[in-house]
Amino acid sequence: MEPLDFSMKVFRRIGLSGVKYWRCGLVSVSSKNIFVGVDDAIRVYEKSQFDGLAENLFWELKCQVEPNSVISGEIDVMTPLSFNSIKVGYIGDEEVLVCCTDSGFVNVWFTEDLLRSPLILNTGRSAWGIAMHTSKRLLAISSNSHDISMWNLGVANPFKEWNTSSAGWPRRFYGHNDNIPSICFNMNGTILSSAGIDATCRLWDVVSGTLLHVYMDSQRGWFVGFIDSLAFRILKSADLSKKKAKSGSNKANIKSMNKNHTNQVDLLHSVDDCSDLNDERDGSFYESDTDDSLDIQNSFFSTLSVRKLFRESRFSSSDCSDFFSSEKHDDFFTCYTSINYKELLFYVTEKNVKLCCIRETLPMIQLSAECRNIFDNNEDIDSILRYMDRINMVEFIPELSLCIVASQKGKACLMHMARSVVRRKNGSVLSSYTIIADQQFPEDPPLCGLLGIGVEKVFLRFYKLYMLYYDGTLIVYEIKKPIFDMTDVDNLIL
Incomplete structure (x- = not known):
């Protein structure tokens, strides 16, 4: 792929x-x-x-x-x-x-x-x-x-x-x-x-x-946005075995669902009894190349460079009765839910990006995943940039299961929106959502701050990203994916 x-x-x-x-x-x-x-x-x-x-x-x-x-x-x-x-x-x-x-x-x-x-x-x-x-x-x-x-x-x-x-x-x-x-x-x-x-x-x-x-939260809030759950790309085993990560993203840490924001109605499950990884975009389920979803996820998470993207988060049964988490399979798809969410919420603070689950019938924010400290700290920067140390610009590209987060300091980061869907042995369907921080750019941004970003759709699966800085520097990126069978799944980690 x-x-x-x-x-x-x-x-x-x-x-x-x-x-x-x-x-x-x-x-x-x-x-x-x-x-x-x-x-x-x-x-x-x-x-x-x-x-x-x-x-x-x-x-x-x-x-x-x-x-x-x-x-x-x-x-x-x-x-x-x-x-x-x-x-x-x-x-x-x-x-x-x-x-x-x-x-x-x-x-x-x-x-x-x-x-x-x-x-x-x-x-x-x-x-x-x-x-x-x-x-x-x-x-x-x-x-x-x-x-x-x-x-x-x-x-x-x-x-x-x-x-x-x-x-x-x-x-x-x-x-x-x-x-x-x-x-x-x-x-x-x-x-x-x-x-x-x-x-x-x-x-x-x-x-x-x-x-x-x-x-x-403990940090100031700077952005909030709803995103359709169908924008989260579903993983398949055929693709997971080929994932490789680029450098520049290992400063982002991932945290599983926080026990302080769970709802007893929304019980979370481990994947110990999950049998099949499925794709439900068209309303039906397709058999994956393997019957063991744990092998699928472990093959993806075993890569050392990928593991560095995530901070392991372990919960014992005494921490919260709603969690059933096994340290043996402690990765970013640990916690699954039986609730079919139509949309999720991005909440962005000065340093962190949080993915939250919300139901319209029972409005409550539940933390699903969190990428922490995506960009470098600037305590040593003796310039106006120290006053711009906040992530406050976000653009979604649902068609590519992608969002772009940017700090006013001048750097941006590609973030992939991913979902794992499994069917348990008893026939019930569970889902898990996460965000994956990937490539940061530009490598050497102007030392003046970012005025704004904008995304233009050029054609099917073809976008342009505009970044304009306070000194008039304009940087334009092209973001493309090949056009192919839409039931396929692209590489998540570049």
Whole structure:
């Protein structure tokens, strides 16, 4: 099986001035253009096959406000309409660019027609986190008032004039004790999740605004995002025996499901009585090349270079009654669950990436796997980078079972999303989910910090990753996988 093709295609500088170093997440890619937030302007670039983006600006957007509005900056008083964050997404069938400003004003631009007047909203305080739900036409914005505002941008008539003046909007979600850099809706639009500087990840009921669950951490939260469980690639024995790991990823440690966040309803099992490894993507099960799932997993984990990726985590039966873990088979697929999760939650702190299980019927965050200390510590760095030591940018590529996490310091890491599905001798089906930290890049990033990253889908199983730094350095990578029978499984470790 051919491995993932990951290669740098563009490394160049563009003219970039006026960037404030406390801001990031200011790069976003639409179907036609690349948007870059610089101070109080959104630069609109055309894509370029060879240069990443065209040097000449295609357009420049400025924040629009309601007439007679009081404008005051919270962080940057000199430029109160400077942009904190931008994001491209869909509301209904229209692609939009959502832009948040330091004054609290939010603009929703229509990417197909940038001459069209944007939708103007206001949170009242410096706005940061952006969440959109396509089919329910919901938009949520988090702000420095430590709450979240949500609007229903439903279509009011066939001419798509959106109604934002209905009574009861925006709805507010209260509970955080500090700023909220990231928010996200689940796939059904029934749950809103938020990551806060107060070191909590919270789940909210979208309809009632009720706080459903609080996950408490020891580090500040910087990103949260839901991902479809089908984006996790299922392993097969034919591929596991061929896995090899590249260097540069051995600093990432994996931790099995934490006993403090388990639910008694969701019993976890060891694989001692599991017979077959199965692939259920099409709703049916296929026999693997072996009947012993333990041999399959052990053959994968026996490679020394792979073993270094993971920190072994051992639980005895006295630690937690919900765990049945054997030290003999203590790898990253130790704990299995009988619950069929439709989606999982990524929760990212300053240093760590956590994969959590969530059920819509019983909202509760359960830690499934954790990659710790992915990037180098910077205690010895005597520069502005010491203030950017946080993982706060994430892009998902579900088609490739891949996500990209990036630190504001400038480095990024490929992370594979993997699942093991087994059928026990009694006929029940168990699943285990994990994340695998792989290649870090670039090898020598600019010593100025990362302004933002963006992903563009070029073709089937072909993507581009854009990385733009504060000094104007633009790096573009191509990420490809060969097109073949979709029931096959690619190499997980590059």
